[in-house]
């Protein structure tokens with residue numbers, strides 16, 4: 658994802674110029690990975706030719722997860738969930754661009770250089786930059802099972818969306834790319850399915866939607882929760898249970914969910930086709946509903962979108978590969 662700069666970044670309560678948002682090389686986070694962050698989409702709403710507004714996807718849930726991640730790491734942010742939501746809206750409106758990607762981040766800054774972070778100051782930043790409402794191509798993702806496991810319980814907390822967790826994600830992602838795959842799926846410590854390097858995983862078998870529970874080292878994905886909400890409303894049974902690796906090869910359908918992936922079906926796993934490789938019927942129903950709501954083409958009946966006032970609206974619906 659290339660970054661297109663915007664004008665402002667929110668820092669500790671006020672807006673500053675993008676170019677001035679810099680940190681010292683001796684900041685704690687640079688050495689020890691002491692950061693927590695979020696990734697959020699703001700969607701343009703309405704018909705592709707004439708967007709009629711912008712909405713931030715599940716803003717409150719993202720900011721609550723941000724606070725939860727910080728709490729696990731004893732990192733006081735000094736802002737309530739409401740204040741953080743207002744800060745996101747402030748920076749998105751100041752930068753005046755939709756669709757966009759929003760990146761709140763908090764970290765231990767310049768203070769002491771010992772491992773103990775508690776004496777290094779906590780810095781909170783929120784940036785955003787243009788990022789399309791992508792309608793993914795229908796070809797799906799070719800993925801592998803990684804030789805790297807996800808984070809073992811009681812090592813790095815998987816429920817914290819912490820920068821350091823993404824060292825594991827990078828290993829999975831690099832290995833997949835080196836071997837010609839779009840993405841890798843990590844197993845948990847017991848060898849059961851966990852998640853992609855940056856996505857939650859769903860399988861469809863005999864009409865049921867199966868997904869690993871959070872105890873299998875998966876992030877509590879906000880897209881995951883949204884898809885489960887949609888599926889339940891469609892009377893599709895959703896089962897959270899430990900899943901063996903080989904179910905990937907014999908399931909009827911499989912897909913990833915996440916802020917970046919949205920809902921992306923898996924075409925193959927370890928070069929074995931999932932079903933016939935095309936998007937299966939249950940994935941298609943969920944995909945259609947999800948994109949309909951976030952793009953404002955269907956009513957926002959779950960209250961997922963926080964409206965923002967943005968004048969520079971680019972057109973949604975560019976087709977790219979997932």
Ligand SMILES: Cc1ncc(COP(=O)(O)O)c(C=O)c1O
Nearest residue numbers: 855856857876878879880915916
């Ligand atoms: C490791 C990991 N799992 C799952 C997800 C999906 O979470 P969400 O839907 O909240 O973006 C992400 C993306 O943030 C992630 O990095």
